[in-house]
Amino acid sequence: MSKIGLIISREYFTRVKKKSFLLTTILVPLVIMAFYAIIIVIAVKGGADKQSIAVIDNAGLFTDSVAPKSKNMEFTFIKYETESSFINKYKAQGYQSFLYIAHIDSGYVLHSQSSVSLTTTSALEKIINKQIEAKRMQAQGIDPAKYNSIAADVSVENTIDTKEGGKKSVAGVAYAVSFACGMLIYMMMIIYGTQVMRGVMEEKTNRIAEVIISSVKPFQLMMGKILGIGAVGLTQFAIWIILIFGLQMVIPLIFPDLLHQLNDVSQAGDKASMIATTLQGLSSLPILKIVISFFFYFLAGYLTYASLFAAIGSVVSEDQQEAQQLMFPILMPIILGFVIMTKAINEPNSSLAVFGSLFPLTSPIVMMGRITYDVPIWQLALSVVLLIGCFFLFTWITGKIYRTGILMYGKKPSWKEMMKWAFKKS
């Protein structure tokens, strides 16, 4: 095996064999799946417990014959009580809250021991408004059935025109996928970048660096570390993808009627139909393009930043604080990329988003924010070329800083000194 291969395999296997690697790699998708499961359960079961609400209807808005119906609320009409007389009793009688209606046009008060959730009040408002409207229609002599046939409720559907014909845009799903990809790259770049830095610092503080670079070139040691840790990241992604697909295959086997149930509910409930839309939206996305760009931007972005992190690791000594200080200017563009990405999802073709997805220090994150929308091919190509160019430039410069820094002990060099090392002729 070549020397760089040896270094890569050492870096790779010492990390992959660690228990913590196995733990995070398997736990993370499980947590994500559990999260999905909870969402599905909520959608199927219909949310929180039923609330029982007492109603004192002085205005005669509701009559027993038209008792309001709601999935989450159960109403009981209380007679022969006043607001002030009942206020001390409703708790003891098992009601979470009680609604007092003083007058039909105003004076609706919901009494409760603790504050009531926004969904409850808005659901309540909806019921009351509907009832008031019904009363008023009756007073005006309008037939409710006629009114319903007049009332309009449309939603606007966005269709994107491509050569293959129109296709449905599912903005919400595209948004979520873009955000998740950008976020993952952002996190992975920081997590694996700092791992590279730590690894270099370890070699320096353990004093093994000099032993090793008497056998291999410093550049081989640096690249071996970067590539080995990058391979760990790819392994992690691969395991996640396998696990997620695996679970998707397994879940229907364990709960055969889950999908069936979902379909049933999707005809009725709001949330479940959202899941159906999500599935439909996912299938409408260019999955292959997203996966390929994700791996490319993760790798290229990681490689570009990893060499910077390696250079930092090589110039600091034991002091963690020094490392933090030097890391700051490198984290800045990563964070900036994240901020631009959140904007780019909403406005994928704004000039800021275009700039961010071309500028190599932010493009790995920002481009993922735009990838679910149609990015012009020239922008994609330019971004790839710039990023690869930037990777070579950074590696060339940081390789020189690393070579000098790894053998220096004692005081942290200044930026000026580091620049001198970087541009010194070898």
Next chain:
Amino acid sequence: MTLLEIKNLKKYYATQKAVDDISFKIEQGSIFGLLGPNGAGKTTLLRMITGIFYPDSGDILFNGKRFDPLNDTKEIGYMPEERGLYKKMKIGEQALYLAQLKGLSKAEAQVKVKEWFVKFEMQSWWNKKVEDLSKGMSQKLQFVTTVLHNPKLIILDEPFSGLDPVNANLIKEEIFNLAQTGSTIIFSTHRMEQVEEICDHIILLNKGQKILDGTVNNVKQDFKENLYSIGAQILPEHLMTHIFEVVKHQPDKLLIKLLYDTKPNDVLNFFIAQGISINSFNEVMPSLNDIFIKLVEGTDNARQFQKVQ
């Protein structure tokens, strides 16, 4: 046969002439002492010999050919002064890894590592981690990883620091063994008594320049001050003579310095003529320690920063 030849080697840093025009030769199978005070340029010199640094000018000839860092490093074992190991890695794996980096195949490395572990009674360490070892133990491991690929040239920078006398002896014996089987050893240290014991040939560096070069014996001959110690039963208070002067007078022992071109026999004749019976008569050779201090003392203690043009 000359294994390593250094010709007019120079390496200047921004504020220091770390290695300033140094030349010397090392014979194969010899143990070569590289001496010098802190900051004399030893580490820089060693780093150039191991291919870590490139010299600004000058030549390094290894095995008769121009030194090629890429291919020749497998013939070199370097144990730097700033040394260490991966703390979290198992000892056996670590030794294998370092041997493979030197160019051994996995199978070869396995054989060699086992062989050395048996030799140093380290078999039981295989699955331990370096963080479990004492300083002396990890020092031993470090030595093994330096020499196990059978290098032609072994460079040891302060190899005995942190070792107890028993382990230091073990390593010393091994250094002699390696030299006998044809390895050449460069030994860099501040500990002069070890140099006298081990080295054949030494050079002394100060401020980036070579100020002394020769075998241990020759160097001592060059720096001897014609001192002799004489032991006798009874010595008179005053010895009237012009052939030597008394440096130190003890009741039964004299330290004298011969004057002009007096021969030792003249001294003996003088005492015999005086009727003084002599028990012992020895030439007093300077220790390397004395020579080192004499040569280095008087120059600035530490290196000063200087302008390099």
